[in-house]
Amino acid sequence: MQELWLAPGILLLVTGFLTGEMIYYVNSINHKLARFLDSIRFMDFSSSFTSDSKMGGSFREVNMAFNEVMEVFKQTRAEKEEQMLFLQVIVQHINTGIISFNTEGKIGIINNAAKHLLQIPQFRDIKDLGKLSPKLLREVVEMKPGQRISFKVNANLHLIVQSAALKMGGKSWTLLSLQNINAELQSNELEAWQNLTKVLRHEIMNSITPISSLVDSLRTILDEDSYVQQEGFLIKKDGFKDIQEGLDTIANRSRGLVTFVNAYRDYTNIPEPKKELVQVRNLFENVTGLMREELKSNQIDIQTELLPEETEVLCDADQISMILINLIKNACESVQNQADRSIILRGICQGDMGTMIQVEDHGAGIIPEALEWIFVPFYTTKKTGSGIGLAISRQIMNLHRGSLQAISIPGEKTVFTMNFK
Numbered sequence: 001m002q003e004l005w006l007a008p009g010i011l012l013l014v015t016g017f018l019t020g021e022m023i024y025y026v027n028s029i030n031h032k033l034a035r036f037l038d039s040i041r042f043m044d045f046s047s048s049f050t051s052d053s054k055m056g057g058s059f060r061e062v063n064m065a066f067n068e069v070m071e072v073f074k075q076t077r078a079e080k081e082e083q084m085l086f087l088q089v090i091v092q093h094i095n096t097g098i099i100s101f102n103t104e105g106k107i108g109i110i111n112n113a114a115k116h117l118l119q120i121p122q123f124r125d126i127k128d129l130g131k132l133s134p135k136l137l138r139e140v141v142e143m144k145p146g147q148r149i150s151f152k153v154n155a156n157l158h159l160i161v162q163s164a165a166l167k168m169g170g171k172s173w174t175l176l177s178l179q180n181i182n183a184e185l186q187s188n189e190l191e192a193w194q195n196l197t198k199v200l201r202h203e204i205m206n207s208i209t210p211i212s213s214l215v216d217s218l219r220t221i222l223d224e225d226s227y228v229q230q231e232g233f234l235i236k237k238d239g240f241k242d243i244q245e246g247l248d249t250i251a252n253r254s255r256g257l258v259t260f261v262n263a264y265r266d267y268t269n270i271p272e273p274k275k276e277l278v279q280v281r282n283l284f285e286n287v288t289g290l291m292r293e294e295l296k297s298n299q300i301d302i303q304t305e306l307l308p309e310e311t312e313v314l315c316d317a318d319q320i321s322m323i324l325i326n327l328i329k330n331a332c333e334s335v336q337n338q339a340d341r342s343i344i345l346r347g348i349c350q351g352d353m354g355t356m357i358q359v360e361d362h363g364a365g366i367i368p369e370a371l372e373w374i375f376v377p378f379y380t381t382k383k384t385g386s387g388i389g390l391a392i393s394r395q396i397m398n399l400h401r402g403s404l405q406a407i408s409i410p411g412e413k414t415v416f417t418m419n420f421k
Contacts, residue, residue: 054331073410093352101126102171116181116353117157140176150181155372156405158182183403186375190395193377270392273316273399280311280347280357287324288345300332300339305346313347313355313420315400320357320418323393323404327359327416330389334363335412346350354421355404365410 091098097114101107105126115123130137136151136159143149145165152158157180164175211268284304287377288295295302313320324345327360346358366374377391390404397418408414 002035002127038297039404075086092187095179097176099126099176099178100173101176102173108173112352116179117159128142140245143174143176145174155401163334167288167293183398186394186403189399190398193391197377213246215254216404270319270395270399273319273396275314275316275400277312277314278317278320280313280335281306281309281353283313283317283324283357284347287321287328290309290321291325294361295332298332298336300335303342303344305344307346307348311347311349311355313357316396319400323396323418324357325361326389326393331359331361331363331414332360334365336363338363354419356420358415360413364415365412365414366406366408367410371406371408 013312036222057088081274085398092111094111095113096255098109098111099107099114099116100109106124107124110123117130118129120128122128126141129140133151133153134155139149139151139163140163143161143163145163147158150158150160160175160179160181164177166173235326245373257392288302288304304413328343328345335341335343340362342362344360346356346360348356348358373392377388377389401421405417405419407417408412
């Protein structure tokens, strides 16, 4: 009787053991699949599947397949991260300003070029653009995808803004590109002035040179060939004096026109700069040394600031010294009647954004109406000025692929800034 129960009991135990093993294997596979899918969902590809390879060849193959898939995901994520980093580096290094913002106005991306152009501290929301110009903010917010606008912020900043739309992370984003075309406009203006002055020089010289020579000849004839006849002077005395005075006036005017044309020639014939790396400290010392007596006689104090002390600039030292001398002379005239007769020469290294040299004074300043015209050739606010100095200075900076800008608050301060890229 016991033998009849023994066989079924053993069979039942074996069946229970096999069932338990099957459940264990199935649960193991399920846990493995769950862990695999969780790793993919949470982008965690550090897991590996090797601990249960002892369970058999098929499990080993499954583990190897899981590990291979995890490795592929890991490599794919690494490549995407490298591509993202590469794009971020490109965006930060291009000269075009880039800004992105979502429908709520939150800034997503803003590169160094945009920060340099707009100069807005704590730029976190597109509404902060209103700090620079409320009108520009309105136009930007109302822009449609693909639209392009031109906006003049001030005398030194003329923006071309282009808009694009994209969707990312389930949100709509607006991408803006910004370029300052002020330098291009100034370059075109400069080219137009140069073409005009070349024509003027040619035409005026062709007319004035023979007139000036003829006037001198007529004066010589009158002085040498006039004589007294029996009836009196060949030409009446009053008439003779009138002719002399008229010829003197013509001669003086002719010389003035020749001087005027020579000033045009100086403006249009500036040679290409011979650039070399120069210590800004040396530039300041050379210029102040040349002007020492003039500064001393006018009781004007020159202060220098260098950030850092070893600031250098790639330039033609002679040409830049000419600009500095001109700017310092203008500053001297500005502070002539002021209690504070100090002028500040400042050199600042801005890293990838180049080097900046400034001449600052706290004199009478320049009124806003004149500030827009001071770089136009032959425009001057001085009684004895030629109006050519600042125009030539800006042309020299254009030849250096840089810029010359001015800001002024009448009665407070005036700052001329040379930017070298």
